[in-house]
Amino acid sequence: MKAIRILSRNIRDSFKSVFRNFSLSLASISCITITLVVVALSIVLSFNVNNFTDMVEKDVTIVTFLKVDIDEAGREAVLTELKKLDNIEKISFESKMAIADEMMEANETYKNIMSDWNEETSPLQDTYLVKVKDIEQIEATANQIKKINGVDIIKYGEGMVEKLVSTFDLIHKICYGIVAALILVTAFLITNTIKITIFSRKREIEIMRLVGASNLNIKIPFIFEGLFLGILGSIIPIAATIYGYAAIYDRMGGQVFSSIIKLVKPTPFVYEISVILVGIGMIVGMFGSWQAVRKYLKI
Amino acid sequence: MNLIVMQGVNKRYKNGVNAIQDLNLTIEKGDFVFVIGSTGCGKSTLIKMLYREEKPTKGKIVVGGLDVAKLRNSKVYKLRRKIGVVFQDFKLLPKSTVFENVAFALEVLGLPKDEIYHKVIKVLELVGLKHKAKNYPNQLSGGEQQRVAIARAIVNGPKLLICDEPTGNLDENTSMEIMTVLEAINKLGTTIIMVTHDRTIVKKMQKRTILLDSGRILKDYKKGKYVDESNKNTK
Ligand SMILES: Nc1ncnc2c1ncn2[C@@H]1O[C@H](COP(=O)(O)OP(=O)(O)OP(=O)(O)O)[C@@H](O)[C@H]1O
Ligand SMILES: [Mg+2]
Numbered sequence: 396m397k398a399i400r401i402l403s404r405n406i407r408d409s410f411k412s413v414f415r416n417f418s419l420s421l422a423s424i425s426c427i428t429i430t431l432v433v434v435a436l437s438i439v440l441s442f443n444v445n446n447f448t449d450m451v452e453k454d455v456t457i458v459t460f461l462k463v464d465i466d467e468a469g470r471e472a473v474l475t476e477l478k479k480l481d482n483i484e485k486i487s488f489e490s491k492m493a494i495a496d497e498m499m500e501a502n503e504t505y506k507n508i509m510s511d512w513n514e515e516t517s518p519l520q521d522t523y524l525v526k527v528k529d530i531e532q533i534e535a536t537a538n539q540i541k542k543i544n545g546v547d548i549i550k551y552g553e554g555m556v557e558k559l560v561s562t563f564d565l566i567h568k569i570c571y572g573i574v575a576a577l578i579l580v581t582a583f584l585i586t587n588t589i590k591i592t593i594f595s596r597k598r599e600i601e602i603m604r605l606v607g608a609s610n611l612n613i614k615i616p617f618i619f620e621g622l623f624l625g626i627l628g629s630i631i632p633i634a635a636t637i638y639g640y641a642a643i644y645d646r647m648g649g650q651v652f653s654s655i656i657k658l659v660k661p662t663p664f665v666y667e668i669s670v671i672l673v674g675i676g677m678i679v680g681m682f683g684s685w686q687a688v689r690k691y692l693k694i
Numbered sequence: 695m696n697l698i699v700m701q702g703v704n705k706r707y708k709n710g711v712n713a714i715q716d717l718n719l720t721i722e723k724g725d726f727v728f729v730i731g732s733t734g735c736g737k738s739t740l741i742k743m744l745y746r747e748e749k750p751t752k753g754k755i756v757v758g759g760l761d762v763a764k765l766r767n768s769k770v771y772k773l774r775r776k777i778g779v780v781f782q783d784f785k786l787l788p789k790s791t792v793f794e795n796v797a798f799a800l801e802v803l804g805l806p807k808d809e810i811y812h813k814v815i816k817v818l819e820l821v822g823l824k825h826k827a828k829n830y831p832n833q834l835s836g837g838e839q840q841r842v843a844i845a846r847a848i849v850n851g852p853k854l855l856i857c858d859e860p861t862g863n864l865d866e867n868t869s870m871e872i873m874t875v876l877e878a879i880n881k882l883g884t885t886i887i888m889v890t891h892d893r894t895i896v897k898k899m900q901k902r903t904i905l906l907d908s909g910r911i912l913k914d915y916k917k918g919k920y921v922d923e924s925n926k927n928t929k
Contacts, residue, residue: 397804404801415789602785605745606799606846607775610768693767 401612409619412596413627419592420624423585427628427679430581431672434574435636438668441570446659447651448563455530457537457551459523469545470521476543477523482536484526491519520547530560578679585683589621593687600691610692617688618681625680629673636672637665697723697854697885698744703753705739705909713739715909717753721887723853726880728896728920729889731906737889740906741856744887745779746770758853775803777854778847778884782862784839786831786846792818793827796846803850817845821875837868841875848879855879857888861895869895893922 413420461473470488477486495517499506512519525540527533533551540549593600603613641661650657698721705714713736721727729737742748743755746762755762758776765773786795793814800810818824821841831839840860847855857876861869873895880886890896896903903920905913915921 400806401802401804598785599787602787602798603802604770605774605779605785606802607771607850608802609771612771612802 402615405612405616406619409616410623412616412620413623416592416595419588419595420627423588423592423624423680423683424628426581426584426588427625427676428631430577430679431629431632431676432635433577434675435632435668435672437570437574437577438671439636439640441567442664443659444563444566444570447656448560448567450657451530451559451563455527455533455551457525457527457533457540457549459525459540459549460520460547461522462545462547463518463520465521465545473523473543473545477525477540480536480539482527482529482532484528486526487524489522489524491517491521494519494522530557533557578675582679582682582686585621585624585679586686589617589624589684589687590690593617593691597691600688604692613692614685614688617684621680621682621684622677623680624684625676625678626673628680629669629676632672633669636668637661640665640668695723696720697725697758698887699754699756700743701754703743703750703755705736705743705748706751713909714743714750717909717911719904719911721885724880724883724885726877726886726899726901727888728899728901728903729887729906730891730893730896730903731912733891735906736909737906738858739909741858741887741889744854745777745856746773775850776852777856778844778850778852780840780843780847780855780857780860782859784831784836784843786839786842788831790830791827792823792829792831792834792842795831795842796849799846799849813849814845817849820848820878821845835868836864837871840864840872844872844875844879848884853885855884855886857886859889859891861890861892866894873899893924896920897922 459473459477461470465473474486474488477483492514495509495512499509509517525536527536534557537549537551540546600613644658644661647658649660698719700717700719703714703717703719704712706712717740729740731737739748743750744757744762746765750763753763757773760773760776762773787798790798796814796817797810800813805813815824815827818827821844823838823841823845826834826838831842834842840863844855844860855876860876861872864872869892876886876888877899897920900918900920902917903913903915904911905915
């Protein structure tokens, strides 16, 4: 009961004090706001890049052409060998006739030339489409497939894909680095801003100590104040994320350059970011306040 | 019974100043004690150690059964709840009313609202300021502000009231009003230690008086035995 009374008084007082020291509160809030905007940008970028990577990776296939004169038993033998490799996600077979049909469908000229080809005369090759699990290992896997008896040649992204993926990976890591660094810098800035706020309230703290408030009792209102500052500071970044991202998504039709690279859908993505932003704001605000008030509680 | 015991106390500040040296002092429960001495002789340092604003460098200090020298920072509040402190500059919250200023001391203890109300009104009556409960500090005279500070210091019934030059900013008449209030509080059983420059008050009140000089006790006048010797040399 007593603890609840003290706590509710603390919450009330810290709320009041945010508004009573409004100009200083505004400094802290702006500080958090700026950080969170950049954090939001980084998260949007990093999640989208991650999404691209996933999609590109899904699309990468090693096309395995079999020898022209291979027979049923030979195809089975190749499949057995392929199944033994461990970096393989999925194998699908496409016969030379299926390929011819596909090509004829797509193009009138092809149709004229190919229409009288049959199993024997077709110069096309049967293929296995092989999807790999780990894109980074694709070269090694390709080399293993090349050595299988009955395999003629193979084709895959050949460097391009790996380059793209590793670039995306780098962007991803840089984003995380920026977020981490920013959070640290803000925590420091907030600590200093709140220190100034608290300096103007030195007397209040001094009197609280004098009349027998425990250290925790003195800290709690300031920690709540930091919490409020964090929440207030996250309002603009959250609004910017929710409306801004939806606008960008609509503007670009949900994709970048081509339909292969799709943006992350706004819902529930923007709400997840909002939760992260308000969480970071609250933690940074509380931590900053707690650090700042500590100094005044030592003798 | 002794409320305060100081044994072999030394205080050396970080800058090398020896503010208190080899000090032994006991103060009985219910006493009224003046601490006097020239500026910089260590009066404030002495009482700061009693409410644990400063730690002694050496020696033992016991206040109301608490070993103050050994008290951890996080436990200082336990001591502060047993004592009240009053300063020359009042230390009131300017944006709070008289009532709120006094109630502040009880709110941090988590007392229920109606109990706070009754205690605050009672203590404001004692210092004669009940009718100004809704005023703000800047609407009060210096003497009235000091009475608010005293009310705040004693509202939770401390055993000990420490005053550092409570009349330092006040004229002679107002000072005597404050002394009357302090004397009344003392009569109700609270031990009072008061640092002062004002020899007229000390002479008039005739309480136990401790004269400090360069951090040491030069004289310890018993109750009713104080004579002003400060002008002897110059005469
Ligand atoms: N925080 C401090 N750090 C360093 N030295 C200090 C500190 N506080 C006081 N002193 C020094 O200790 C000595 C005693 O100071 P103190 O404040 O106790 O004197 P005082 O008797 O209260 O003087 P006054 O009558 O002027 O208030 C002085 O020389 C002072 O300069
Ligand atoms: Mg002093």
